Amino acid sequence: MKHVILSSCRNFLLVLLVPLLECITFLAGAQSWKARNPVVFADVPDMSIIRVKDVYYMSSTTMHMSPGVPIMKSKDLVSWQLVNYAYDTLADIDALNLVDGKNSYGRGSWASSMRFHHGTYYVTTFAQTTGKTYIFTTRNIEKGPWKVSSFKPSYHDHTLFFDDDGRVYLVYGVGTLRLVELTADASGIKPGTTEQVIIEDASAPAGPDVGLKAEGSQLFKVNGKYYLFNITWPKGGMRTVVIHRADKITGPYEGRLALQDLGVAQGGLIDTPDGNWYAYLFRDFGAVGRIPYLVPVQWVDGWPILGQKGKVPVELNLPSSRGLVPGIVASDEFNRRKLDRPLPLVWQWNHNPDNTLWSLAARPGYLRLTTGRIDTSFLQARNTLTQRTIGPACSGITFLDVSNMKDGDFAGLAVLQKRYGLVGVKMSNGTKSIVMVSAETERPVEIARLPLRLNAVFLKIECVFNERNDTASFFYSLDGESWMTIGAQLKMSYTLPHFMGYRYGIFQYASQHVGGSVDFDFFRIQGHREEN
Structure with a gap:
């Protein structure tokens, strides 16, 4: 009986003390909020x-x-x-x-x-x-x-x-x-x-x-x-x-x-x-x-x-800020209900889009980009869909189906500025490869190329801006769980000719034949909280 009474008293005191301790913690931490x-x-x-x-x-x-x-x-x-x-x-x-x-x-x-x-x-x-x-x-x-x-x-x-x-x-x-x-x-x-x-x-x-x-x-x-x-x-x-x-x-x-x-x-x-x-x-x-x-x-x-x-x-x-996701940037699964906007407001096209060459209806749940002309440069390719990168660090991930690419097509994920970086899939002579391209010198250079035997791949770019680190690292995955680095780290640089912070970009362009397409299943962005 004594044990029961003591236990009951202890529980009663906890009921009183826990809210009090939580209140004290709230007040002590208010300055950091x-x-x-x-x-x-x-x-x-x-x-x-x-x-x-x-x-x-x-x-x-x-x-x-x-x-x-x-x-x-x-x-x-x-x-x-x-x-x-x-x-x-x-x-x-x-x-x-x-x-x-x-x-x-x-x-x-x-x-x-x-x-x-x-x-x-x-x-x-x-x-x-x-x-x-x-x-x-x-x-x-x-x-x-x-x-x-x-x-x-x-x-x-x-x-x-x-x-x-x-x-x-x-x-x-x-x-x-x-x-x-x-x-x-x-x-x-x-x-x-x-x-x-x-x-x-x-x-x-x-x-x-x-x-x-x-x-x-x-x-x-x-x-x-x-x-x-x-x-x-x-x-x-x-x-x-x-x-x-x-x-x-x-x-x-x-x-x-x-x-x-x-x-x-x-x-x-x-x-x-x-x-x-x-x-x-x-x-x-x-x-x-x-x-x-x-x-x-x-x-x-x-x-x-x-x-x-x-x-x-x-x-x-x-x-304190509630964060930049999803107010300024946001992930997108490309699923749309009847009354939804075609594209959430976080997205902007690089220059004016050709609205006949992108679709969310051709394959529900996917963004389809189709080529309509020949381009020789990523910076001149139409229908690159972009949103901001965020500090102090962030990552952007996408998954794309490349079943319907044509020879000369290049599609994937970018960090867009004059000195851009790309990770994506190129098709040459009927063979697909995972490729990383760096324009750190303002001239695009293919840094790495690996064979791709599947028709789908996960791509990721991680950006670090903390203390003006300004680096981007490039990754690919075949299962969405095990990630491998590809190519070299990009030293990002804000250039006046573009006059804009780096942006994530989803892209597809043709260098030989028009009419190829790729389907993006999602784009997911995550901010990483590092002290600046």
């Missing part, structure tokens, strides 16, 4: 962010990819989910279609500007490829439809601004910043308007010797004053935030160096519903691309003061 910079360890550059009530929306640059100008949604500024794109294709021209040897790598549409005004969402961008400025509008940013207006010229790194008096403007330029007025609906340049210089040398606050002159304009109005954010880059220094302030949109403007730490720069201001302010900026981080940071802002004497004692903090007083 804060958000950390970078808030998005993936290529999401040139961000523009707005808040509509308690929801944030962000647009970004994806240049030559289709669809373009991705729209992301968040409730906390940290965890983001793709919800839409501003356009399916920017234009039907040779450079965007990868026709006649032309391409739009490093061009396409660049930095966007996002606004919400009188119930309408505005997303603007500009394109060197077409020489135009684009204004996309919708009443429903998550579902559309979008209306587009376009006009010449292409206003570089412009910011759209609706003033309190109903007038609408673009501020744009490099070094010398200009103002131009638009029509009331922002669909074009206001007739009779003249452009005017509002800041002669916007780089001046960063010193007299700059390499990259001030660009990336983003204009805000807070408590009756205008605040213009720009990036500049002093020679021998780092990417730097400069801010100019004025009482009138036309100036005069006074400028300050606002942040010079880690090269975190280019972006603007956002406030939270409870009155806190942040600067959203990005950092060049090698092969993974340009990655977003948040920097707390305090207002002192009418100026936004960025950072903590001028430094970008590691931790933020915001909820």
Whole structure:
């Protein structure tokens, strides 16, 4: 009986103590549950962010990819989910279609500007490829439809601004910043308007010797004053935030160096519903691309003061990230129900696709890519389907059926940039081989070739970006369990001609005969949590 009573007492005490211990553990670990910079360890550059009530929306640059100008949604500024794109294709021209040897790598549409005004969402961008400025509008940013207006010229790194008096403007330029007025609906340049210089040398606050002159304009109005954010880059220094302030949109403007730490720069201001302010900026981080940071802002004497004692903090007083999978990148089994999108939003085509040569219906549960022309280069092949790599490390895996390849066909898995890497299956003289190709020197070299006696194979690429390691390793498997390395490790490099972080790509192209096809059963991506 005594034993029973003692046992009952012990159990009663455990019932009381366990929740208490769990609560203590929760409180002790709360500090580690804060958000950390970078808030998005993936290529999401040139961000523009707005808040509509308690929801944030962000647009970004994806240049030559289709669809373009991705729209992301968040409730906390940290965890983001793709919800839409501003356009399916920017234009039907040779450079965007990868026709006649032309391409739009490093061009396409660049930095966007996002606004919400009188119930309408505005997303603007500009394109060197077409020489135009684009204004996309919708009443429903998550579902559309979008209306587009376009006009010449292409206003570089412009910011759209609706003033309190109903007038609408673009501020744009490099070094010398200009103002131009638009029509009331922002669909074009206001007739009779003249452009005017509002800041002669916007780089001046960063010193007299700059390499990259001030660009990336983003204009805000807070408590009756205008605040213009720009990036500049002093020679021998780092990417730097400069801010100019004025009482009138036309100036005069006074400028300050606002942040010079880690090269975190280019972006603007956002406030939270409870009155806190942040600067959203990005950092060049090698092969993974340009990655977003948040920097707390305090207002002192009418100026936004960025950072903590001028430094970008590691931790933020915001909820920790729920991760980038499946909000920014995601696995895909290629199974589709009747009302599903043909392709989830995480996917973008490298340039404009030929929609007659890919299918999810030809073999349900598979993505089929069919060749329709002869290509001699992976970079000129159409219908390469891509999504971002993510840091600090990640892996991408696919399984493909190569039963219907033709001689000269090459299909598989890539990490796409100018200095790309491929692992896939080539067919030559009726024989299939597993091949690894490296373009680390910018000239593709076949590093390894192994015979493939089956009609299906698993492929994997592992990427490591931690501490700018920037390496990709290539693998194959015949059963999906035992993995063998193939070829050599690729030293990835962010190149300006492509101007984009590395992306996973599923590809198929022909070098001899058209009409061959391959079926991809799935693509699976996984992020690996290593401390950066």
